Amino acid sequence: MKLLEEKIRTEGEFLGNNILKVDSFLNHQIDTNFMQEIGKEFATHFKDKRITKVVTIESSGIAPAFATASLLKVPLLVFKKQTSKILDTNVYQTEVISYTKGTTYPLVVSKKFLDPSDSILIIDDFLANGEAASAVIRILQLVPAEIAGIGIVIEKSFQPGRKKLEQQGFEVYSLARISKLENNTIEFISQ
Amino acid sequence: MKLLEEKIRTEGEFLGNNILKVDSFLNHQIDTNFMQEIGKEFATHFKDKRITKVVTIESSGIAPAFATASLLKVPLLVFKKQTSKILDTNVYQTEVISYTKGTTYPLVVSKKFLDPSDSILIIDDFLANGEAASAVIRILQLVPAEIAGIGIVIEKSFQPGRKKLEQQGFEVYSLARISKLENNTIEFISQ
Numbered sequence: 054m055k056l057l058e059e060k061i062r063t064e065g066e067f068l069g070n071n072i073l074k075v076d077s078f079l080n081h082q083i084d085t086n087f088m089q090e091i092g093k094e095f096a097t098h099f100k101d102k103r104i105t106k107v108v109t110i111e112s113s114g115i116a117p118a119f120a121t122a123s124l125l126k127v128p129l130l131v132f133k134k135q136t137s138k139i140l141d142t143n144v145y146q147t148e149v150i151s152y153t154k155g156t157t158y159p160l161v162v163s164k165k166f167l168d169p170s171d172s173i174l175i176i177d178d179f180l181a182n183g184e185a186a187s188a189v190i191r192i193l194q195l196v197p198a199e200i201a202g203i204g205i206v207i208e209k210s211f212q213p214g215r216k217k218l219e220q221q222g223f224e225v226y227s228l229a230r231i232s233k234l235e236n237n238t239i240e241f242i243s244q
Numbered sequence: 245m246k247l248l249e250e251k252i253r254t255e256g257e258f259l260g261n262n263i264l265k266v267d268s269f270l271n272h273q274i275d276t277n278f279m280q281e282i283g284k285e286f287a288t289h290f291k292d293k294r295i296t297k298v299v300t301i302e303s304s305g306i307a308p309a310f311a312t313a314s315l316l317k318v319p320l321l322v323f324k325k326q327t328s329k330i331l332d333t334n335v336y337q338t339e340v341i342s343y344t345k346g347t348t349y350p351l352v353v354s355k356k357f358l359d360p361s362d363s364i365l366i367i368d369d370f371l372a373n374g375e376a377a378s379a380v381i382r383i384l385q386l387v388p389a390e391i392a393g394i395g396i397v398i399e400k401s402f403q404p405g406r407k408k409l410e411q412q413g414f415e416v417y418s419l420a421r422i423s424k425l426e427n428n429t430i431e432f433i434s435q
Contacts, residue, residue: 076354081322081324081357082321082354083313085313085318085320086314089314111302112302112306115310116306116320119279119306120314123276123279123311128273128274128276129274129307130272130273131272163273
């Protein structure tokens with residue numbers, strides 16, 4: 054998605070240590086017009102996959118996943134990062150390692166919103182090591198629900214996330230694929 | 245909003261201790277069609293207020309705030325509940341008490357996305373004690389940005405949130421106002 058690559062080049066900040074900050078349009082301030090375009094890209098790409106539900110992880114995945122699910126006219130299911138007093142006890146739960154934050158966190162979802170008849174599209178803002186997506190997949194395979202594909206806004210292609218997911222047989226559709234992020238320069242894999 | 249009251253009556257779960265769970269359509273699984281209707285309600289109500297930005301708090305506020313901001317054609321700014329390694333150091337920060345979770349959490353937003361020329365619409369999923377909205381307001385008053393109004397999906401009118409906000413001179417527009425939530429019955433303030 055050329056427009057996304059342009060936004061990353063012009064608005065992204067490169068903080069060293071492979072960290073790209075895109076908080077002016079993607080995950081802190083959200084450019085709603087642009088996010089609708091992202092939703093259109095995903096919805097168009099996966100339109101023939103008989104998607105019954107979009108899933109994502111709170112909170113940066115919610116905006117692109119909501120835009121996509123709205124266009125596909127299906128519900129969005131948000132996997133939660135923490136247990137809550139008022140969340141159902143009848144849940145699937147797993148642990149995720151966050152390399153960015155140097156911590157682990159629980160990933161929780163109510164069993165009642167997932168069904169073996171579901172065909173699930175996973176949407177997330179970033180793919181790096183693939184830990185979050187893999188955790189979602191672990192839970193979906195317990196249902197077991199069909200995983201129709203994985204849509205990623207920004208992929209750090211120099212990290213092993215895509216490979217991990219493809220090795221399990223899943224399609225990964227990333228709107229921007231960064232091959233290099235060093236010394237204040239960024240390179241994309243052309244699509 | 246009659247449709248919202250109906251959804252709460254038919255899909256809501258009443259857990260006692262004034263807790264209402266609406267995770268089948270609002271804050272865990274999200275009914276995207278219905279959420280677009282919620283966005284339309286807010287966007288229509290505040291359309292003449294010269295809104296330049298919608299703000300909300302992660303993560304349950306994001307979907308209704310995104311739907312609203314998209315229709316108003318303005319950016320959405322998401323206040324974060326935790327500091328992050330890669331969040332800018334140039335931030336506003338305050339503390340919020342969560343009665344639901346029995347904890348406090350930090351509320352953080354980058355200074356660069358708020359400006360005295362802004363006219364801000366605050367959107368959130370719930371209003372009970374008003375602690376979260378008050379924390380957002382404290383930060384916006386540091387900018388200082390104009391607060392054009394507060395849009396709430398579900399208000400627990402038997403708790404003091406609305407009163408606190410109105411006493412500070414703000415308009416609170418709630419799509420459902422619950423006057424009573426006891427013994428498995430729910431009553432709304434008719435609007």
